[in-house]
Amino acid sequence: MLASPLSAQVVPSSPFPHLTAAMEQRILAYTGLASLLFLSIYKVFSHWKTPKVATPLKGPKNISFIFGFYRYIQEQDDPGAVYEAWSKEYGPAFTVPGPFGTKRVVICDPKANTHFYSRETYGYVQPKLARVFIENLFGRGLLWSEGDSHKRQRKAVTPAFSNAAIRRLAAVFHDSAHKMKISWDAIIDSSKTEYAVFDVQKWMNHVSLDSIGIAGFGHDFAALDGKNTPVLDVFDSFDDANTDFFSRIIFFLGPVFPTLQNLPTRSNRMLRRLRETMGKIADELLERSRRVKMDGKEDSVTADKSIIGLLGWFSLRAKFPVAVDLSSLVKSENAGTQLHMSSEEVLAQMNTLLLAGYETTSISLTWALIELSRRVDKQERLRHELRSVVGGAEPSWEQITAGLPYLDAVVHEVLRLHPPVGETTRVAAEDDVIPFSAPITTADGRTTDKLLIAKGTIVSSPIAYLNTAEILWGHDSSEFVPERWLDERFNRAKAITGHRHILTFSDGPRICLGRTFALVEFKIFLATMIGQYRFELPDGPATPIVKHPSILPRPKVKGCEGGQVLLKVWRLGVE
Numbered sequence: 318m319l320a321s322p323l324s325a326q327v328v329p330s331s332p333f334p335h336l337t338a339a340m341e342q343r344i345l346a347y348t349g350l351a352s353l354l355f356l357s358i359y360k361v362f363s364h365w366k367t368p369k370v371a372t373p374l375k376g377p378k379n380i381s382f383i384f385g386f387y388r389y390i391q392e393q394d395d396p397g398a399v400y401e402a403w404s405k406e407y408g409p410a411f412t413v414p415g416p417f418g419t420k421r422v423v424i425c426d427p428k429a430n431t432h433f434y435s436r437e438t439y440g441y442v443q444p445k446l447a448r449v450f451i452e453n454l455f456g457r458g459l460l461w462s463e464g465d466s467h468k469r470q471r472k473a474v475t476p477a478f479s480n481a482a483i484r485r486l487a488a489v490f491h492d493s494a495h496k497m498k499i500s501w502d503a504i505i506d507s508s509k510t511e512y513a514v515f516d517v518q519k520w521m522n523h524v525s526l527d528s529i530g531i532a533g534f535g536h537d538f539a540a541l542d543g544k545n546t547p548v549l550d551v552f553d554s555f556d557d558a559n560t561d562f563f564s565r566i567i568f569f570l571g572p573v574f575p576t577l578q579n580l581p582t583r584s585n586r587m588l589r590r591l592r593e594t595m596g597k598i599a600d601e602l603l604e605r606s607r608r609v610k611m612d613g614k615e616d617s618v619t620a621d622k623s624i625i626g627l628l629g630w631f632s633l634r635a636k637f638p639v640a641v642d643l644s645s646l647v648k649s650e651n652a653g654t655q656l657h658m659s660s661e662e663v664l665a666q667m668n669t670l671l672l673a674g675y676e677t678t679s680i681s682l683t684w685a686l687i688e689l690s691r692r693v694d695k696q697e698r699l700r701h702e703l704r705s706v707v708g709g710a711e712p713s714w715e716q717i718t719a720g721l722p723y724l725d726a727v728v729h730e731v732l733r734l735h736p737p738v739g740e741t742t743r744v745a746a747e748d749d750v751i752p753f754s755a756p757i758t759t760a761d762g763r764t765t766d767k768l769l770i771a772k773g774t775i776v777s778s779p780i781a782y783l784n785t786a787e788i789l790w791g792h793d794s795s796e797f798v799p800e801r802w803l804d805e806r807f808n809r810a811k812a813i814t815g816h817r818h819i820l821t822f823s824d825g826p827r828i829c830l831g832r833t834f835a836l837v838e839f840k841i842f843l844a845t846m847i848g849q850y851r852f853e854l855p856d857g858p859a860t861p862i863v864k865h866p867s868i869l870p871r872p873k874v875k876g877c878e879g880g881q882v883l884l885k886v887w888r889l890g891v892e
């Protein structure tokens with residue numbers, strides 16, 4: 318059949334006449350996909366690209382183009398040991414390959430770390446990936462903000478963390494500890510054996526969540542009563558076991574293609590639920606304040622006692638328009654200066670307090686019970702101190718803060734060995750010179766005590782290493798020895814600034830705002846548990862403990878389901 322003149326005009330003859338239309342379509346589709354892939358790789362590359370390190374440094378050879386050492390370090394049970402080995406091989410500063418051919422500079426020297434932390438939020442800022450993650454999880458609150466905005470937000474929140482404020486909150490921690498004790502006693506009493514087996518990780522989650530809920534914003538999550546809450550679901554949803562491959566890819570590429578974060582993955586759905594829940598809690602606080610105003614009397618659990626309540630953000634008696642509806646501007650009544658917080662920031666601070674306060678404390682408490690079960694002699698020594706100083710009563714504020722030296726030593730030893738945040742990674746916002754106390758040998762063989770950092774360089778402070786470095790903490794640096802806090806061994810680490818010469822609470826302008834809160838809470842729970850119960854690991858002190866990946870890495874008993882830490886618990890009589 319002859320082709321009509323029209324078809325000859327409309328359909329230009331193919332440059333590859335031997336190809337069928339279907340084959341051409343397929344080639345077109347593949348070319349489209351290949352271009353898209355090329356564009357994606359280009360975008361990912363330009364996103365991750367970091368400038369050359371100004372001072373050339375030695376460091377380990379790359380093991381994966383896509384992940385660099387990122388995944389390797391995440392998977393280690395003891396990342397501090399990896400940095401210990403590298404610092405012995407390459408000195409106090411070296412580069413470590415990261416994703417897509419990037420490099421980060423790791424600084425292992427105390428003086429260099431003090432300088433680095435002192436320049437936080439202005440000179441060194443959150444990398445884009447972390448910032449997007451923090452924004453999704455917490456909102457644009459303290460952890461997300463940088464520079465002047467961080468300074469303003471921090472100034473607005475700080476008054477609620479004074480010693481006097483935390484002292485008032487101690488009653489909340491005693492109440493939660495007591496509530497947990499009632500449940501534990503009932504479980505042990507109904508057990509057929511002398512002891513009961515508890516998943517202490519779960520219980521520490523519940524007791525920490527209820528405490529931060531009430532102490533943070535006067536809201537009882539009632540997790541200790543077995544009530545399910547989206548907050549626990551959200552954290553569970555970040556467990557590796559629950560995270561499908563698709564979600565992980567989306568998380569990884571999220572900062573490069575922000576729209577991916579709107580896809581209905583399990584994690585994204587959970588985050589939305591969390592934000593809705595926190596929004597509802599904020600509404601409840603407001604409603605309660607309204608009722609208090611109408612009735613003219615205080616409600617014992619009103620937010621007024623809690624951190625958020627102290628700040629007066631939801632108080633209708635505040636001088637300046639407060640969050641009457643959550644779209645208005647809020648002013649901190651206590652500060653007296655122009656510390657405006659948008660309603661979005663108030664919600665973000667609530668999320669920050671909840672999540673920063675809950676996950677870290679529950680992980681630390683779980684580790685404390687594991688370490689004391691591994692070293693029954695230390696458990697006994699702590700119990701002896703508690704019984705001789707406190708007897709069967711609740712420890713007083715004075716005892717908690719200054720009267721129980723071995724309890725203090727155990728708490729700090731746990732925080733030293735198991736920092737929930739093992740590393741601080743930042744990007745240099747401008748060129749910088751980092752001073753070192755020990756000489757560095759550069760990749761080209763020169764010796765220097767100053768590291769030149771170009772704007773855009775990624776710099777890491779390896780907290781887990783600095784807390785356990787042999788050079789700072791001695792030959793037994795990786796062992797659980799609370800006694801080091803009571804003798805001269807402790808003097809070695811004084812070159813490190815930060816809370817009690819460990820970096821577990823970070824340092825500089827971003828040093829953990831809730832550290833006094835955390836320490837008092839930690840001590841009250843531990844005093845209750847060790848004073849009243851005896852703990853043992855299921856297969857004795859050598860029971861293997863491995864890492865369980867979650868938002869922050871958690872411990873788990875090897876072979877147990879999810880992040881379970883099963884311990885045998887005996888109830889002790891009062892002497």
Ligand code: HEM
Nearest residue numbers: 459460673674677678681738821822823827829830831835
């Ligand atoms: C053992 C318990 C805790 C540990 C180990 C811990 C650790 C940390 C660390 C390492 C940071 C710095 C994060 C960064 O630079 O990205 C931080 C910040 C923060 N923490 Fe904690 N934390 C604990 C408990 C708490 C508690 C109980 C609260 C609140 C009630 C809290 C509130 C905060 C806040 C608000 C910040 C942000 C500070 C800022 O950016 O200025 N933390 N914490």
